[in-house]
Amino acid sequence: MATEPNIEEGETYQLRVDAKDARGEGIGKVGDLVVFVQNAKTRIGNIYNIKITKMHRTFAFAELCNSKRRFVGNGSALEF
Helix, strand or coil: CCCCCCCCCCCEEEEEEEEECCCCCEEEEECCEEEEECCCCCCCCCEEEEEEEEECCCEEEEEECCCCEEECCCCCEEEC
């Protein structure tokens, strides 16, 4: 069995977005834990720095951190 990283609420990790939900929020994994990136229009295949905001037994919620991008209505990113 693979060694599970010690994932904790409030910590930051890198996440590769593997899928998106109906609202365009990113879904990926940190280790074997499924993570939903809330309030962010992410792109599939991109890697983002995230901060875990809420942990559950089999999944977690996160938000983007240290992002210099602002997403507009069509999901395009604007650099600042």
